[in-house]
Amino acid sequence: MSFLEVDKLSAFYGKAQALHNVSINVEPGEIIAIVGANGAGKSTLLDSVMGLTTVTGDIRMEGKSLVGLGSAGIVSSGVGYAPERFNLFPYMSVHDNLMVGAYTARADIEKNLTTVHQLFPRLKERSKQETSTQSGGERQMVSLGRALMTSPRLLLVDEPTIGLAPKVCLEIAEALKKMRNELGATIVITEQNANFAMTLAERLYVLESGVIKAQGTVDELRNDKRLTEAYFGH
Amino acid sequence: MQIIIQGLLLSGLYALIAMGFTLIFSVGRVLNLAYGAYLLIGGYVYFTISQTLGVPKLIGLFIAAIVGCMVGLLKYRLLVKPLKGNHVAVEISTLILAVVLQAGVVFIYGDSSKILLPIVAGVTQVAGASVTYNLLAATMASWTILIGLYFFVRKTHVGRAMQAVSMDTRGASISGVDPDKINMFTWGLSGALGATAGVFFASYTQLSPSMWVAPLIISVAVVIVGGIGSIIGTLIVAHIVGFMEVLAVAVIAPELRGVFTMLLIIGVLVVRPQGLFGREEL
Numbered sequence: 001m002s003f004l005e006v007d008k009l010s011a012f013y014g015k016a017q018a019l020h021n022v023s024i025n026v027e028p029g030e031i032i033a034i035v036g037a038n039g040a041g042k043s044t045l046l047d048s049v050m051g052l053t054t055v056t057g058d059i060r061m062e063g064k065s066l067v068g069l070g071s072a073g074i075v076s077s078g079v080g081y082a083p084e085r086f087n088l089f090p091y092m093s094v095h096d097n098l099m100v101g102a103y104t105a106r107a108d109i110e111k112n113l114t115t116v117h118q119l120f121p122r123l124k125e126r127s128k129q130e131t132s133t134q135s136g137g138e139r140q141m142v143s144l145g146r147a148l149m150t151s152p153r154l155l156l157v158d159e160p161t162i163g164l165a166p167k168v169c170l171e172i173a174e175a176l177k178k179m180r181n182e183l184g185a186t187i188v189i190t191e192q193n194a195n196f197a198m199t200l201a202e203r204l205y206v207l208e209s210g211v212i213k214a215q216g217t218v219d220e221l222r223n224d225k226r227l228t229e230a231y232f233g234h
Numbered sequence: 235m236q237i238i239i240q241g242l243l244l245s246g247l248y249a250l251i252a253m254g255f256t257l258i259f260s261v262g263r264v265l266n267l268a269y270g271a272y273l274l275i276g277g278y279v280y281f282t283i284s285q286t287l288g289v290p291k292l293i294g295l296f297i298a299a300i301v302g303c304m305v306g307l308l309k310y311r312l313l314v315k316p317l318k319g320n321h322v323a324v325e326i327s328t329l330i331l332a333v334v335l336q337a338g339v340v341f342i343y344g345d346s347s348k349i350l351l352p353i354v355a356g357v358t359q360v361a362g363a364s365v366t367y368n369l370l371a372a373t374m375a376s377w378t379i380l381i382g383l384y385f386f387v388r389k390t391h392v393g394r395a396m397q398a399v400s401m402d403t404r405g406a407s408i409s410g411v412d413p414d415k416i417n418m419f420t421w422g423l424s425g426a427l428g429a430t431a432g433v434f435f436a437s438y439t440q441l442s443p444s445m446w447v448a449p450l451i452i453s454v455a456v457v458i459v460g461g462i463g464s465i466i467g468t469l470i471v472a473h474i475v476g477f478m479e480v481l482a483v484a485v486i487a488p489e490l491r492g493v494f495t496m497l498l499i500i501g502v503l504v505v506r507p508q509g510l511f512g513r514e515e516l
Contacts (some may be wrong), residue, residue: 075410087405089398104410207393
């Protein structure tokens with residue numbers, strides 16, 4: 001039994017089907033990346049784990065199905081989500097955004113807040129700033145911080161580096177590694193940039209038009225000519 | 235002086251009246267046109283419990299708030315949730331509900347208006363202006379409730395969750411907040427606030443089956459003029475509306491009391507549809 005098992009998952013937005021029979025396994029403490037072009041269904045996959053789409057098939061964490069629990073129930077089960085558009089609360093302070101993340105994990109507030117401030121010292125400095133006035137990189141930090149405040153054992157991060165300056169990308173990548181190495185979180189990220197994904201993840205799944213096209217370790221996929229041409233650019 | 239004192243006192247009461255309406259509008263994005271009915275219910279429940287049955291006034295006020303809260307919860311469960319997403323249907327059905335409730339009140343209590351005895355009797359002088367203890371008490375209660383609400387929304391988990399749902403429902407969901415529960419809670423709170431405001435409002439004016447209309451107009455004005463509701467914005471606009479009414483009554487004619495409020499609504503809609511302070515904050 002893997003830590004996370006996505007089992008023959010099909011997902012729908014209304015009548016439109018966005019995922020077809022997708023199966024994924026994630027072992028405890030792994031970082032895996034879902035790689036694919038825009039519109040391949042990467043966000044849909046993470047949305048589905050969070051209970052935000054209509055699905056058939058099953059999603060299990062530690063053997064227990066997450067399907068039908070609702071987003072709030074899935075968060076309490078130990079899944080944290082940092083979505084691509086962040087979905088922050090624009091007119092609330094950084095601190096209050098983080099505190100909303102603590103809604104289901106109130107016993108851990110002190111511990112989690114310390115962790116977030118250690119990972120992103122800038123959030124401590126700017127704790128009173130409204131997120132509507134922040135840069136993309138800072139918002140990504142608030143978004144990851146808010147997800148950490150839910151005390152997640154599984155962390156889903158949608159396009160962690162999209163639109164961010166290279167220096168900030170590195171900062172985010174470092175933070176994600178620390179979350180795994182020091183906090184023991186299992187992490188699933190999505191990436192359009194396969195090269196970046198390879199610096200962070202141990203294993204990759206390649207998603208194309210809602211279907212898993214390839215999977216393997218970084219080394220295995222690096223030697224796959226078909227994929228190198230399509231996703232790695234050279 | 236009389237105008238300033240009256241304006242301040244009345245505005246405090248208006249802020250309380252509008253608050254419950256603002257809450258629903260900002261958290262649930264619903265224009266609850268039956269909001270005035272909470273005031274109607276609150277006023278008549280208090281009248282029955284405290285004035286007819288002679289139960290102590292504070293208990294009557296408390297029961298009125300509980301009944302308002304129950305009506306709010308029922309309205310959410312039976313009407314708003316099933317019609318989720320269809321704003322026009324919600325607005326039409328809430329408006330009809332208010333009219334039905336009015337008919338119910340006429341059926342039970344009769345058509346004529348009733349005088350609600352002052353909650354606190356007596357008159358005093360404030361800076362040379364004569365003020366009833368009743369309005370003074372209503373204003374103080376309003377401010378106490380509003381300050382309490384402000385800290386509740388800012389400093390508690392549930393309050394922050396209400397803000398979160400009002401700004402980004404999806405963001406709230408993935409933070410572990412169940413928007414459905416928060417909406418339900420807000421409807422209950424709104425009902426309790428409306429019914430409480432209704433007791434004070436009825437004791438300031440009088441109890442009549444059509445007493446839901448004026449507070450609804452005040453509330454709509456506060457939301458439209460203030461933009462999507464914040465507690466501070468509600469307070470400011472309630473003072474604009476309150477002072478305008480007191481001035482209209484004192485300077486022009488009592489009959490025109492509500493007219494300027496309505497003109498203000500239309501004026502703001504034309505000139506600045508997003509409201510004076512419009513932003514999605516609680």
